[in-house]
Amino acid sequence: MQPRNMSMSGVVDLAAVKAAGEAKAKAEQARAEAARQGGAGAGAAPGGAVPPSALVIDVDEAGFESDVLQLSNEVPVVLDFWAEWCEPCKQLSPLLERLTAEANGRFVLAKIDVDANQMLMQQFGIQGIPAVFAVVAGQLLPLFQGVAPEQQIRETLAQLVQVAEERFGLVGLQVDPGAEGVAAERAPEPAGPYDALLEAAVVALDAGDLGGAVQAYKNVLADDPANTEAKLGLAQAELLSRVQHLNPQTVRAEAAERPKDPAAQMAAADLDLAGGHVADAFARLVDTVRVTFGDDRDSVRVRLLELFEVIGADDPRVTAARTALARVLF
Numbered sequence: 146m147q148p149r150n151m152s153m154s155g156v157v158d159l160a161a162v163k164a165a166g167e168a169k170a171k172a173e174q175a176r177a178e179a180a181r182q183g184g185a186g187a188g189a190a191p192g193g194a195v196p197p198s199a200l201v202i203d204v205d206e207a208g209f210e211s212d213v214l215q216l217s218n219e220v221p222v223v224l225d226f227w228a229e230w231c232e233p234c235k236q237l238s239p240l241l242e243r244l245t246a247e248a249n250g251r252f253v254l255a256k257i258d259v260d261a262n263q264m265l266m267q268q269f270g271i272q273g274i275p276a277v278f279a280v281v282a283g284q285l286l287p288l289f290q291g292v293a294p295e296q297q298i299r300e301t302l303a304q305l306v307q308v309a310e311e312r313f314g315l316v317g318l319q320v321d322p323g324a325e326g327v328a329a330e331r332a333p334e335p336a337g338p339y340d341a342l343l344e345a346a347v348v349a350l351d352a353g354d355l356g357g358a359v360q361a362y363k364n365v366l367a368d369d370p371a372n373t374e375a376k377l378g379l380a381q382a383e384l385l386s387r388v389q390h391l392n393p394q395t396v397r398a399e400a401a402e403r404p405k406d407p408a409a410q411m412a413a414a415d416l417d418l419a420g421g422h423v424a425d426a427f428a429r430l431v432d433t434v435r436v437t438f439g440d441d442r443d444s445v446r447v448r449l450l451e452l453f454e455v456i457g458a459d460d461p462r463v464t465a466a467r468t469a470l471a472r473v474l475f
């Protein structure tokens with residue numbers, strides 16, 4: 146089954162001023178009530194935080210209102226419709242669970258077994274699975290159907306989180322990493338000499354062997370795709386590889402002469418970032434996305450996401466650039 150509806154346009158359509166204001170007010174009321182009660186919803190740990198186990202939940206028809214609709218006033222809830230016999234579901238569901246853990250409370254994943262919840266499947270008008278929806282402040286948003294590439298899913302979920310925060314005031318749940326049961330919920334550490342490979346990558350970088358560093362990081366990610374250190378290192382090594390032979394004067398002259406040329410703007414953005422001009426690099430590519438279309442636009446968008454990896458998702462400059470990107474895309 147091919148993925149479809151890989152779009153956040155529905156979210157933006159819901160963000161009319163009145164709807165957003167009402168949803169934001171509900172979210173604030175829900176957070177105030179949770180704070181008054183000293184918790185942050187079901188499964189909350191002391192101090193209002195939730196254990197990581199509360200981020201992935203099984204939902205049925207009886208608990209849909211409390212487990213999904215009410216919770217969606219505090220945090221976006223992603224719905225994964227699946228079945229045991231569905232082979233594509235066996236590919237998608239573990240990926241969604243991993244991305245949920247990485248998001249660290251920015252959204253919650255609710256898994257719905259369609260065999261046990263036929264009424265929900267009918268109410269959602271689902272014709273095939275896997276099918277993924279989201280609920281934000283009580284409003285239903287179709288995301289996609291079928292299995293999609295991980296990068297597309299990451300981008301869709303990132304846009305969901307961003308719109309939920311900006312338009313509806315949902316900032317997610319606080320996760321308590323020391324909560325009881327965390328050790329049991331965490332994925333086991335993958336076997337492999339990752340320390341040695343990461344050290345080899347650093348040694349290669351120090352020696353100027355950028356190709357060797359890139360390969361070492363890729364070797365780690367082949368077995369452990371979520372390895373944060375390897376992802377950051379790979380993004381940095383690839384950036385250095387791209388800029389090492391560039392002539393800054395030539396690149397900047399070409400970028401000034403051809404403001405709609407994706408290659409010229411991406412090269413200039415690489416130089417900006419490598420030189421420490423982070424906001425300039427991001428702004429350049431956001432502007433280029435605004436004035437390009439089709440494959441050109443997509444290539445610039447992907448490069449911008451790669452530069453986000455170099456800086457790190459928690460950096461406020463990345464957050465600001467994601468906001469700007471969402472505005473020009475949607």
